[in-house]
Amino acid sequence: MLRFDVLSIFPGYFASPLSESLLARAQEKGILSVAVHDIRDWSSDTHRKVDDEPYGGGAGMVMMAPVVAAAIEAVRGLPGLPPAKVYCLAPDGRRFDHAFAAEIAALERCVLVCGRYEGIDQRVADAGLYDGEISLGDFVLSGGEIAALAVIEASARLAPGFVKEIASVENDSFYRGLLDHPHYTRPREWRGLAVPEVLLSGHHEKIESWRREEAERRTRERRPDLLGRR
Numbered sequence: 001m002l003r004f005d006v007l008s009i010f011p012g013y014f015a016s017p018l019s020e021s022l023l024a025r026a027q028e029k030g031i032l033s034v035a036v037h038d039i040r041d042w043s044s045d046t047h048r049k050v051d052d053e054p055y056g057g058g059a060g061m062v063m064m065a066p067v068v069a070a071a072i073e074a075v076r077g078l079p080g081l082p083p084a085k086v087y088c089l090a091p092d093g094r095r096f097d098h099a100f101a102a103e104i105a106a107l108e109r110c111v112l113v114c115g116r117y118e119g120i121d122q123r124v125a126d127a128g129l130y131d132g133e134i135s136l137g138d139f140v141l142s143g144g145e146i147a148a149l150a151v152i153e154a155s156a157r158l159a160p161g162f163v164k165e166i167a168s169v170e171n172d173s174f175y176r177g178l179l180d181h182p183h184y185t186r187p188r189e190w191r192g193l194a195v196p197e198v199l200l201s202g203h204h205e206k207i208e209s210w211r212r213e214e215a216e217r218r219t220r221e222r223r224p225d226l227l228g229r230r
Contacts, residue, residue, distance in 0.1 A: 002105060002159050003033040004152050005075045005084065007068075008114040009050055011036040013145040022162060023153060032156045039063075042070040051117055058118075065121035068113065072129050075111055082108040085131045088124075089114055089144030089151070093133030096151060098174035100134070104151065105158040112151060114144030177226055181214040 006014065014036045017023065026032035040048040050068075051061040076084050085107055087093075094100065104110050113120070113130070124130070136147045156162055184195045198210045219226050 001030055001033055002107065002156055003081065003109045004035070005078075005109070005111045006034065006036045006114065006148050006152075007039050007071050007075060007111065008036060008143070008145055008148070009039050009063075009116055010114075010143070010145060011038045014149065017149050023156065026156055026159070026162050029161060031159050031161050032152075034152060037071065037075055039068060039071045042074065043067050054118060060118035062118050063115060063120040065123045065127075068120050068124050069127065069129055072111065072113060072124070084109040084111045086111040086113065086129065087151075088112075088120065088130045088133045089135075089147040090119065090133045091135050091138075091140050093135040096134050096136055096147075096154070098154075101151070101154040102158055104155040110155075112144070112148040114148050116143040174226075177229060178215040179218045179223055179226070181211040181218070 008014070014034070018027070018034055018036075023032065023034075027034065039050055043050050044067075049064075051063050054060065054062045072086060076086060085104075087104075087110065089112060112134075125133070134147065134151060136150060141147060184199060188195050188200070196210070198206050201207065216227075
C-alpha cells in the first residue's frame with residue numbers, strides 16, 4: 001500500500017476527488033491510503049491562526065514556522081506507520097514529471113505539505129523538515145491542494161492494481177519517454193473525418209507500428225525535448 005498524509009488548512013478540499021473514480025476504488029482495494037490533516041490543529045492560537053504578516057512588509061500573509069513544523073513533526077512521527085518522505089508543494093520546487101511520480105510510487109509513505117498565501121516561512125525548509133519541494137510547472141496556484149491531488153493520482157496510478165489493465169499505464173504519455181498516440185472509437189466516420197484504415201485492419205503488428213510512429217511524430221512536433229532525453 002502507498003500511503004499519503006496531506007497537511008492543509010483546507011482539508012475539505014480533498015473530500016470529493018478522493019471519493020470518486022479510480023482514487024476511491026484504489027482506497028477500497030487497499031492499494032492506496034490517504035489521510036488529510038488540518039494544519040490548524042497544531043496552532044496554539046485561540047482562533048487557530050496559522051499565518052502572520054511578512055517581515056520587511058509587502059502584500060499577503062506568510063504561514064508561520066512553529067505551526068507548520070509542529071504539524072509536520074507530529075504527522076511524520078505517527079506511531080505504527082512506515083518512515084515517510086516529506087515534500088512541500090511550492091512553485092520553486094523540483095518540476096513534477098513521470099520519473100518523479102515513479103519515485104513517489106516506490107515509497108511506502110509520503111507526506112505532502114500544502115502551502116497557502118505567500119507561502120511558508122523559509123525556516124521550515126532551512127531546518128530540514130522537507131525532503132524536497134515539488135512544483136507542477138511555471139505557474140502559481142492559490143495553494144498546494146490541487147498540486148497535492150495531482151501528485152497523489154499520478155503516483156498512485158503507477159501502483160500495481162490501480163488500473164485494471166497495466167497496458168493502459170504503459171501506453172500513457174511519458175511512460176516510455178514519448179507522448180501517447182492518437183485514439184479513436186465509434187463511429188467510424190464523424191463530420192467527414194474517418195478512423196485511420198490501419199486501425200480497422202485487424203493486423204496487430206501494423207497497428208502497433210502505426211501507433212509507435214504516431215507517438216514519435218507527435219513527440220517530435222509537440223515535445224521534441226523528450227526525444228533529446230531518450
